[in-house]
Amino acid sequence: MTLFQRGATYERISKADDGDEDGVLRQGEDTQGLAKQRGIPIEGRRFRDNDRSATHGKHRPDYERLMAAVQRGEVDVIIVYMLGRLWRNRRERAEGMEILRTHGVSVLCVKGPELDLTTAAGRLLAGLLGEVDTFEVEQMSEREQREMRQRVERGQVPTGPRCYGYTATGTEVIDREAAEVRKMYEALAAGASLSGIAAELNARGVLNRNGQAWSHNTVRSLLLNERYASLREYHGAIYSGKWPAIVSEDQWRQAVAILTDASRKTSPGPARKWLGSGLYLCGVCDDGETTVTSAQRGSKKIKGRQYEGARTYKCRGPVKHLMRIAEPIDLLVAGTEPGKPLGLVLRLLMREDAAQLLLDGERPDMEELNAKAARLRARLKNMTDAFAEDDEADALEFRRAVRRVKERLSEIEQQMTSPARAAALGDLVRSDDVVAAWDALTLDRRRAVIDMLMTVTILQGRPGRAPFNPESVRIVPKT
Known part of the structure; x- marks a missing residue:
């Protein structure tokens, strides 16, 4: 006859596709089978978190309900597929083991031993098994981070949801959407507000990537996204990408400077x-x-x-x-x-x-630049006058000289x-x-x-x- 009279099962899977419950259902079949084999009554005490990672201590509603039931004395044994389904980080494992020790609750694993957490030996074994689980998770995380860094360094396209302006693969530009992206950057640089940009897009019936109307926040997120300049941020550093840029790096950095300016009003407010x-x-x-x-x-x-x-x-x-x-x-x-x-x-x-x-009236060297520009314009006039009066002047040489002066003048005017x-x-x-x-x-x-x-x-x-x-x-x- 079993020693346990108030059993509970717990199933969890970290990642599941939308609507996919096959993973936790398989775990449930196995935990229920073990309970039946051991003659442990469950009586509706079944707890399940689908698509919930325990590694980073994210909110797990059914796990919290299970621990509450333990503290109310409603559970004397928890049946799991393996110990790693219950805890995957040290802090949560330490807290959970203390709760189970205090209330005299054991753990049964379909794939693993029976753990009596009221004894020092049981807690030692649980701790050792838990450290193995944590090691595996941390090692996997290190591999994933190294792979991610390699992708970033190679300039590969980021994964994830489709970015407005790009195809699903992220390697090609959608011309119609890219044109709207450029207009947004230009409008912001010209003084438009985020709410105003969103209102103008919505008035023209332009929808975002999800087929929804634009808002202040969706426009802001787009303009701050370095991906549009074929860049990628990773751990605070910026790397160049190998996908086509929609705007220049200067345009993107200008947008970031505008939107992160501490003096800028950040409340969306009405347009x-x-x-x-x-x-x-x-x-x-x-x-x-x-x-x-x-x-x-x-x-x-x-x-x-x-x-x-x-x-x-x-x-x-x-x-x-x-x-x-x-x-x-x-x-x-x-x-x-x-x-x-x-x-x-x-x-x-x-x-x-x-x-x-x-x-730019605030440039300290504006007077000097003005003088240079005036000298270049005077040189162009003198060259034109001299060419008109010299019947033997080489037209090709004249055009080359004029082009060089005009290029220099254009550079000066750009600085001004x-x-x-x-x-x-x-x-x-x-x-x-x-x-x-x-x-x-x-x-x-x-x-x-x-x-x-x-x-x-x-x-x-x-x-x-x-x-x-x-x-x-x-x-x-x-x-």
């Missing part, structure tokens, strides 16, 4: 709906910090039809001492309506010297250009139709351009229904 919300400053507070928010004034529903009142900008501080109609202010700043004057932003971008807007300004303003400055290019920008991009070019402060307007006075908006260009 902006109006041009000046959170951008224009309150001229009553006039502290250089308090911005305005926007709202619809007088919105109401009549006979089931919604009527929207005028949109307004108002101080977002604790005292709402400023409220102005938004439309004439936005037209003054960036208007493109036919028959009305262009906004100041458009006029700046259409000036003949608009390329100067791309220069601010990457952030080029990202935000470059396509506008170079456009043949600035108005059309501006109208094609997303709201986030327009806001970024305004923020880069000027500071807009809304002052108090005239009382009553007085006409809009442009002088009630203070616009100061940023150098």
Whole structure:
């Protein structure tokens, strides 16, 4: 007759494909068979964790319920396929053995000995067997880590879920998705917010790799992923990959610098709906910090039809001492309506010297670079004039000399250009139709351009229904 009257079985498998329970079912058949063979009553005390690793102490719900049953005195023996199914790390094994010792519980293994943990010999044997299990796990982990490091060093494609922009194998680019990835990096560099990028993608019906809408977090994760620059991070080091890059390393590093900037607002928040919300400053507070928010004034529903009142900008501080109609202010700043004057932003971008807007005014050597560029332009003019006057000049030699000077001038101009300004303003400055290019920008991009070019402060307007006075908006260009 068996000495055990309150048996329990426990089965666990570390890795299982979705919906695959064959592994734990086989263990269950074997543990139940041993219980029947020994005449140990189970009476529903069966515990099972499928696809749960014990190596790193991850949460195992049924194991915790089993230990709770032991502590309530409901179990006097645990039947497992092998001891390694119960514990696979030292901390958990030590804690579990102490609980079983305290409550006089033994362990029976289908593949292994009977362990009486109330005795020193039983605990010694359990500890030795457990150390063997731990050794096997750690040795396997070392092999896997070495294999992983070798894959990284060889530049092999990472395994795992498909990366948006790449095929399932990760070795080929999906052109349509890759184009969207490039647009995201360009939009971030040009000043767009993550929420704004996600909203623009969703508005166009572009879905992520899972066929779902984009969110602030999915866009952020994508932009921080070094894989798009054909790089791979392993233990803090960056390695080059052998799969095709979608963006350059410089673009990826720029995105990381933007997104990890401590001064950047990290709360997702709602995407902006109006041009000046959170951008224009309150001229009553006039502290250089308090911005305005926007709202619809007088919105109401009549006979089931919604009527929207005028949109307004108002101080977002604790005292709402400023409220102005938004439309004439936005037209003054960036208007493109036919028959009305262009906004100041458009006029700046259409000036003949608009390329100067791309220069990095904070470079300490800007004066020196300007002087070099001026000398190169003068040399080009002198070369052209000399060639025009010399009937015997060698045309091939002239073209070669001009190309060398132009290449040097291009290098100087590139050094003078601010990457952030080029990202935000470059396509506008170079456009043949600035108005059309501006109208094609997303709201986030327009806001970024305004923020880069000027500071807009809304002052108090005239009382009553007085006409809009442009002088009630203070616009100061940023150098």
